Amino acid sequence: MQTADLIFSYFPGLTNTQKEQFVGLYSLYSEWNEKINVISRKDIENLYVNHVLHSLGIAKVTTFKPGASILDVGTGGGFPGIPLAILFPDTQFHLVDSIGKKITVVKNVAEGIGLKNVKAEQIRAEQIKGEYDFIVSRAVTRLKEFYGWINRKVKKDSSHTLFNGILYLKGGDLDEELAELKRPHQIFALSDYFKEEFFETKKVVYVPM
Numbered sequence: 001m002q003t004a005d006l007i008f009s010y011f012p013g014l015t016n017t018q019k020e021q022f023v024g025l026y027s028l029y030s031e032w033n034e035k036i037n038v039i040s041r042k043d044i045e046n047l048y049v050n051h052v053l054h055s056l057g058i059a060k061v062t063t064f065k066p067g068a069s070i071l072d073v074g075t076g077g078g079f080p081g082i083p084l085a086i087l088f089p090d091t092q093f094h095l096v097d098s099i100g101k102k103i104t105v106v107k108n109v110a111e112g113i114g115l116k117n118v119k120a121e122q123i124r125a126e127q128i129k130g131e132y133d134f135i136v137s138r139a140v141t142r143l144k145e146f147y148g149w150i151n152r153k154v155k156k157d158s159s160h161t162l163f164n165g166i167l168y169l170k171g172g173d174l175d176e177e178l179a180e181l182k183r184p185h186q187i188f189a190l191s192d193y194f195k196e197e198f199f200e201t202k203k204v205v206y207v208p209m
């Protein structure tokens, strides 16, 4: 079975609190996934690679500064938002999903591991009012539609090395989707950072705004 040790090897220098939080995810997600399905049942054994490490792929592309604000759209059970919130405890994360039951899981997991930098809310992406440094997401919709939902929700002033924008976790062939998006973008292959087979086709698509 996969364990949080894998996370520690790819992200050295974690505090004891962060390590305990990553370890704590397994029992919390196992327990909550029995009540409310947020990860396919057979995939819970792959939690650390397919969900936690995959989410943290965004952190190989950029770090988030203390005080920055990040929106996770269609977070489901908290991916990529929860693993990123553990890694960047001084950054504020707003995790949203249109389905209330999923937000119940996110709230309980965040509380269960003592995260203070997560606000979870049941709301549709199109209705969000705030502005954020970055908008992260995985497996919600095509980039063109996603861009339409969130393009007015990115702060104009950038304080990171990357300009503010979208960091979207995608897999497979993206040519058609990126052609349809018609926006400048950059693709980061997660296989450059992680050696597990799962990451062979996985990418972070960065769309600066």
Ligand SMILES: C[S@@+](CC[C@H](N)C(=O)[O-])C[C@H]1O[C@@H](n2cnc3c(N)ncnc32)[C@H](O)[C@@H]1O
Pocket: 073, 074, 075, 076, 077, 078, 079, 080, 096, 097, 098, 099, 102, 123, 124, 125, 126, 137, 138, 139, 140
């Ligand atoms: C396939 S799940 C992915 C969940 C999570 N990001 C992950 O990778 O595990 C897609 C999620 O997007 C949510 N969603 C779809 N359209 C949405 C919208 N317009 N606003 C907010 N959430 C939305 C769904 O409720 C669902 O939980």
